[in-house]
Amino acid sequence: MAAAAVIGIALGLIYGWVIDPIEYTDVPPNILREDYRADYVLMVAEAYHEELDSEVAARRLAVLGSESPAVITASTIEYANRNAFPQDEVQVLQNLLTAMQTYQPQGNTGP
Amino acid sequence: MSRFNFRGHFFQLFFALLAGLGLGLVYSWFLSPVTYVDATPAILRSDFKDQYRVVIAASYASTQNLDRARVRLQLLGDVDPVGELSAQAQRMLAAGESFEKARPLAQLATDLNQGFASLPSPTPFTILTPQDVSAISATETQTEETVIIEETVTPFPTILFEQTPITPVVIETATPRATFTPIPGPGAPFALVGRDTVCAPGTQAGLLQFMLMDSRRKQVAGIEIIVTWSRGEDRFFTGFKPELGNGYADFIMEKDTVYSVRIAAGGAFVSDIVAPACTDPNGVSYPGGLLLTFQQP
Numbered sequence: 431m432a433a434a435a436v437i438g439i440a441l442g443l444i445y446g447w448v449i450d451p452i453e454y455t456d457v458p459p460n461i462l463r464e465d466y467r468a469d470y471v472l473m474v475a476e477a478y479h480e481e482l483d484s485e486v487a488a489r490r491l492a493v494l495g496s497e498s499p500a501v502i503t504a505s506t507i508e509y510a511n512r513n514a515f516p517q518d519e520v521q522v523l524q525n526l527l528t529a530m531q532t533y534q535p536q537g538n539t540g541p
Numbered sequence: 542m543s544r545f546n547f548r549g550h551f552f553q554l555f556f557a558l559l560a561g562l563g564l565g566l567v568y569s570w571f572l573s574p575v576t577y578v579d580a581t582p583a584i585l586r587s588d589f590k591d592q593y594r595v596v597i598a599a600s601y602a603s604t605q606n607l608d609r610a611r612v613r614l615q616l617l618g619d620v621d622p623v624g625e626l627s628a629q630a631q632r633m634l635a636a637g638e639s640f641e642k643a644r645p646l647a648q649l650a651t652d653l654n655q656g657f658a659s660l661p662s663p664t665p666f667t668i669l670t671p672q673d674v675s676a677i678s679a680t681e682t683q684t685e686e687t688v689i690i691e692e693t694v695t696p697f698p699t700i701l702f703e704q705t706p707i708t709p710v711v712i713e714t715a716t717p718r719a720t721f722t723p724i725p726g727p728g729a730p731f732a733l734v735g736r737d738t739v740c741a742p743g744t745q746a747g748l749l750q751f752m753l754m755d756s757r758r759k760q761v762a763g764i765e766i767i768v769t770w771s772r773g774e775d776r777f778f779t780g781f782k783p784e785l786g787n788g789y790a791d792f793i794m795e796k797d798t799v800y801s802v803r804i805a806a807g808g809a810f811v812s813d814i815v816a817p818a819c820t821d822p823n824g825v826s827y828p829g830g831l832l833l834t835f836q837q838p
Binding site: 431432435436437438439441442445451454457458461462463466470472473477480493 | 585592
């Protein structure tokens with residue numbers, strides 16, 4: 431009987447994890463696959479190139495997780511270098527990184 | 542007797558299997574479900590999808606890379622990406638956000654609809670040093686004030702949703718040149734050139750439609766229209782329904798209400814607008830629509 435229960439549990443796990451796993455539909459961006467995440471950061475960088483608004487860029491990056499915007503951008507540059515992104519794209523990311531490294535959130539500008 | 546025992550034993554095994562199956566499902570679905578770590582943009586929550594679209598549109602405003610913007614929008618899995626862009630732009634305006642924020646979305650929708658970028662290619666990317674960034678950050682506050690001043694002086698959105706054709710340079714011979722004729726710029730006032738009653742049973746009752754065109758009869762997006770009546774006022778822009786035309790906008794009139802229309806950029810003022818009475822084939826009267834066509838001289 432214990433063997434039957436174990437087989438049942440195994441079947442249940444296979445069904446629930448492999449055959450018909452939970453499907454997520456309303457996920458936050460922090461679990462985006464690395465390439466999508468990199469593309470999102472690249473878009474923010476391209477927009478920053480036009481808008482030159484650090485506050486907006488930082489807010490857009492903040493949806494990707496609790497890391498600082500500079501860390502998010504830096505890891506994207508690493509990804510871009512690993513995956514041979516065109517030089518101009520690496521350059522806009524670099525510009526965004528420079529901006530995020532010097533960015534001070536509003537209210538924290540004091541000494 | 543032995544037959545009975547066999548059956549009882551079989552049921553015990555069966556129920557043990559069933560209980561195990563149930564426990565396995567509870568564990569795999571509720572206690573320790575599959576954890577997503579490599580999500581695609583298509584399964585993002587709707588508010589994050591909106592944010593994603595805003596960033597796509599802002600990136601497009603910088604790069605003017607329409608193909609890439611199209612591919613990025615496809616990642617969101619929308620059935621009608623252009624419609625979603627327009628709808629989001631309208632939602633933003635309805636929520637009281639400025640036209641400046643909604644404009645990149647509307648422009649991307651317009652460009653996707655027409656199939657080419659409205660604005661010329663951007664300048665090449667330059668390297669920013671930390672000193673440059675500090676200078677930019679220092680002027681960001683001032684920039685906001687400047688924008689407000691500019692908006693007061695020139696309330697008309699200056700963006701052009703047209704593509705400037707690139708013509709080859711031709712070396713002129715001795716042929717006499719034609720006399721220069723000034724062409725009205727984007728700020729030239731619009732004039733009412735058409736006022737047509739639309740009687741089409743089945744369409745929205747009291748639909749007031751606008752079509753705004755430039756001097757070359759090309760539809761113009763981003764023009765603010767102000768509709769006023771005794772109990773209120775509404776402001777909206779052309780180009781937020783690109784599937785109906787870049788220069789299109791509409792408004793629903795109520796029965797027995799008199800409206801006035803003004804194009805915000807110093808255009809024509811049209812008063813005494815009411816929903817016309819139409820009659821269907823059965824002789825039943827219903828409120829029809831109006832199509833107002835404005836054109837720059």
